[in-house]
Amino acid sequence: MHPSDHDRIPEIALDWHRTGRGAALATVVETWGSAPRAAGSQLAVSGAGEIMGSVSGGCVEGAVVTEALDALADGRPRLLTFGVSDDTAFEVGLACGGTIRVLVEPVGAGPQALAEPLLDGLVAARAARQAVAVATDLTTWARRLVAPTDAPPGIAARFRSDRSGVEGAEFVAIHNPPLRLVVVGAVHIAQALVPMARLAGYDPVLVDPREAFGSAARFPGERILHDWPDEALAALGLDARTAVVTLTHDPKIDDPAILTALASDVFYLGCLGSSRTNAKRVDRLAAAGVGPAALARIHAPVGLAIGARSPAEIAVSVLAEMTQVLRQG
Structure with missing residues (x-):
């Protein structure tokens, strides 16, 4: 079994x-x-x-x-x-x-x-x-x-x-469909977040077009998609039992994923980056036609403010915030 x-x-x-x-x-x-x-x-x-x-x-x-x-x-x-x-x-x-x-x-x-x-x-x-x-x-x-x-x-x-x-x-x-987590960006935080999410009952999927980052050696046994995030997320079929977390800091990778997620019913969308980075992100998305109500759905800086420093601690804060949104709205 x-x-x-x-x-x-x-x-x-x-x-x-x-x-x-x-x-x-x-x-x-x-x-x-x-x-x-x-x-x-x-x-x-x-x-x-x-x-x-x-x-x-x-x-x-x-x-x-x-x-x-x-x-x-x-x-x-x-x-x-x-x-x-x-x-x-x-x-x-x-x-x-x-x-x-x-x-x-x-x-x-x-x-x-x-x-x-x-x-x-x-x-x-x-x-x-x-x-x-x-x-x-x-x-x-x-x-x-x-x-x-x-x-x-x-x-x-x-x-x-x-x-x-x-x-x-x-x-x-x-x-109900199983909970699913789509992580965009096969970075060091993802290496901690993906196994934690699996333990919490999520079916994780990792998306990163950079094959050197999203490799089986770095994420053994995990499902990894090397398509561009907007294509990968559209193919996955996002729904209200799905959370999306973007971790690359690269607008070319993160922004298409964010736009796709905002056009869906995902229950959680979290984006890595400082308050300054997020302000620039919001400006870009607003210029692309994203309205205030949709922008308010973005959780950024991602995770609960628990003073996390290490990749594992940041992953804990992200999973905690996902749980809070799922269970408390």
């Missing part, structure tokens, strides 16, 4: 089902107290008892696997409730106990099972970076895929807040 497989639970369940190994999906539906995983967290279980993902800190997975194997045997979903005692919570690193409800669904063709075509539609939407929700009626087990454009107000609000949960009789599992 690849380290990122913990983010590919529906894909893994579909693959296990299609290869004849059997698969069940367990999903956290609701939590109370200090439950270790949020609603929407998932665990895939194969017919052989293999697991990927988690629905707790390890304290209820054994029971969920047993129920998942039973669900595969009888073809029926079940809604489980677990109370995590203080002692057990302490053993898995929690401060105190909590309660979670877990939906366990066998993948298959039975009348109450999670149908393969619906799971396939979910996986296809995720591959295309299209937001989608799975709405499951917890009384009839009827399921449907819901796009943001077709979502009623309650589900629409859940898309915006990236929060799964119960709406009336339905459990709504939100599947």
